[in-house]
Amino acid sequence: MSGEASPREVLEKYVERLKQLLPREAIVDIKVKGKDKVYVEVKREYLPEVLEKVYWELGGYLSSMVGTDDRNIDSHYRLYYIISIEEDIRHLQWKPWIVVYTKVPWDDPSFKSTTPKVPAASWYEREVKDLLGLEPIGHPDPRRLALPDDWPEGLYPMRKDFKFYERPPRQPKPYMFRPEKVSEGIVQIPMSPIHALADEPSQFRLFVDGERIVDVDYRMFYVFRGLEKLAEERFTYNQTAFLAERVCGICGYAHSTAYCEAVEDALDIEVPERAEYIRTIMLEVERLHSHMLNLGIACHLTAFDWGFMELFRIREKIMKIAEILSGGRKTYGMNLVGGVRRDIPRDKAKKVIELLKTVREEFKRAIDIITSNELFVRRCEGVGILPKKVARALSVVGPLVRGSGIPRDVRYDHPYAAYKYIRVKPAVESGCDVLSRLMVRAREVLDALDIVEHALDQLPGGPILNEEKIELVEYAKGIGYDEAPRGENVHFVVIGKDSRVHKWRVRAATYNNWPALPYMSRDYTITDFPLIVASLDPCYSCTERVVIVDVKSGKTVTVSYARLVHLSRKVSQNPTHTPQLL
């Protein structure tokens, strides 16, 4: 783009603004890294103030927060708040990342919580408290987040002196769901947790007044597997690329790409153009199958099974495309640090382009029929509204934020891989409801089809892997990011010794989206809840078992997941029907 400020100029402008905006005594150090990153070290006591200014006044979104145990380097812990500056400069191609970090001394592991000023930081600070033992002072909700309830007090698994094979004895302790709004006539409904098919089991507690949801509380992290710990202590760089692909069952490739990008960013490794294109192609193929799955599930939950079946039939062709391109239907295993492992031959590309044509035609027809179905539209319209203001405050990502009218898309905001050459316009809808999110996904499917076809057609020549010897720079930091089907994934890597990472922090898209759930579900009915959860695109099958507790009489009724889905579907067939749960 001509006439646009160069990334360096934009970055310098922001460094100037930072210096003006922040109190002089707060800043310890400002360093520019690469073409779009600023690392700002601040004093511990100024953290909330600085973060508030960067978040609200510079127009930042909190992308990730990482706590590292650097006691072996300089007897300190470090906290990195990774902020993506987007507002007011949406039109620029290179938007800056501002990393605000602070040191926490080993003998006083606490810091002032930023959550009261920046609500998006809530989960991150609870996690740092659980895993590293850094106490966020003044956090409004200091309950456990990541560790199981029976994990012993005072043992912090992400500290370096805890080894990955340690199995501490259990100390059972109940988790306190928030009784905040329980008053006369309010009933609590726990929807508890495990289903073998769920990608994220979680327990929801619905506070209902009749059929109306008053509040929602949740307990997650039943499947906290400690992958990061494993990578830090056991795996080498290239092995971790495969481990990263196992972070998620649906968008694993996006994680593996983000991990490789983080290491490449830390060590300034150049990726050949052909490898960038191949990564882009695979990322979009992944988006295609994930979005079709989600749209299909939405149809299923609204009792429109034709849509579910038809979308899954089309999705099967996408799985075939993945198989042709990568040799595997779901785990592509293509990434290494410095490029990709598998080339796309010309004849395969042609075969895929042929398949894409039929997919496009069939998908357009299916979506046309689905959206012209009044029952489906009425069921999704005006349900699960997430106001723009809440979305902004919680730094929500992916189709969820785009459905609420904010054009956030990493592919556009911070172009990585081949999105530098192929520009993507974010698909935005302004309805803020379930329907808007579904429409965003439908539009992105069509965009993704175009991108894959274009990239396969324009695939540049050259090598696919940078095979130069990698010079490991100890404690170099890198950020990798990409737009997974569910939203932005951010990986943070600190390079360590013995070709292992010193710190690897995975931030999956849903991490930023979950805290929005209570805001989306209030004032809707229990039967809307599965649909609202599904529109977030996390786990639809995790509501395996629903126990309904009447607080006054202590009466318990167990409702199966199948029955809940049945009720949800019944409402679409007969909107005046009020199901009797108790």
Add this chain to the structure above:
Amino acid sequence: MSFIRLVEYSSRRGVATHPYPEKPFEVDELYRGRPVLDASVCIGCGACANACPAETIRVETDYEKGVRRWTICYDRCIFCARCQEVCPVNAIELSREFELAARSREDLTVVAEFKLGSCAKCNSYLDVSIRHVELAQKLLEKSELVNIMRELAKYTVMCMKCRRSFFVEKLGEATRGG
């Protein structure tokens, strides 16, 4: 209105399901399935074990029996083809086989054993297999730096201990001679 279109469209579609397992499921010719080792080619060097992200390929040296044992357990395999990529003699290759259900872990384990080479001097076992030694000698003989390499080829069949004392001896001779 939409309902009529739907019925009309679906009736033209026909059956979409595949009658698996009655009819085999065809996979692409470059599909990544079960890795198969050609034990007649393998030299037991352990490059695959080093690269394996799932750590399902293991290579151990058994000095008592005098073998180098190569093991793969398919229940942990992630079919990534890293082993195929790093193999110096193309002994391992991914097949297109994906139906791997079995009753026990033993049924999914494949073991290959390679005889260890022995030291030309003290006759104790080397750290590498006979084939590994042979390959190294063959490569050295083919090398352009003929004389030095032929000389070096002699040392490859020595255990570390003998090699060390051999070199010290040679060094001593050389310094005395000089």
